[in-house]
Amino acid sequence: QKEVEQNSGPLSVPEGAIASLNCTYSDRGSQSFFWYRQYSGKSPELIMSIYSNGDKEDGRFTAQLNKASQYVSLLIRDSQPSDSATYLCAVNLGGGADGLTFGKGTHLIIQP
């Protein structure tokens, strides 16, 4: 069973602090990793993608990938109330497989 695991939360972070969201995946063949943000009642929107070990930064967001530990994380710096949402980790298995396998998502609350 190929799985993507996330802590469902809620994760409560004060405004202006760093929010750290974590995700583990079971299949070592996984090649591409994505973070989506989903507001209540809305569809997922892509925040970042990463495929190589290390960090990738985009504005206030940093994705971190460690394939040896099968671990991917998302850091949100200077958290804003508008960052309050569910964050979905998604994994592409590669090797001819298609589509994405999603975790259940982490509900993030930024406290003003």
Place this chain on the structure above:
Amino acid sequence: DTGVSQNPRHKITKRGQNVTFRCDPISEHNRLYWYRQTLGQGPEFLTYFQNEAQLEKSRLLSDRFSAERPKGSFSTLEIQRTEQGDSAMYLCASSLVGATYNSPLHFGNGTRLTVT
């Protein structure tokens, strides 16, 4: 707007009725995906198309579900003899090629189905 478009946005139907949803992908995208999402869960893969060919179907896709993409452009998802357990958000997504880091999935706004 050149994003993924889904219709209708909401559908309420009685148990046993048939429903059909439509998805218009981003025009240059070859891949089209259907997902289902229930409250508190991440999206679950149902099926995907490369152009008009349906290449993979999930075990979640019972024989009451059928999807088509007849001309490799828009797609329809039909649910026959709906059951209350079919109540969910049905999400369509498209991508240029497979879901790689440089060809991510872009989602439509979804169709929320309520079966009474």
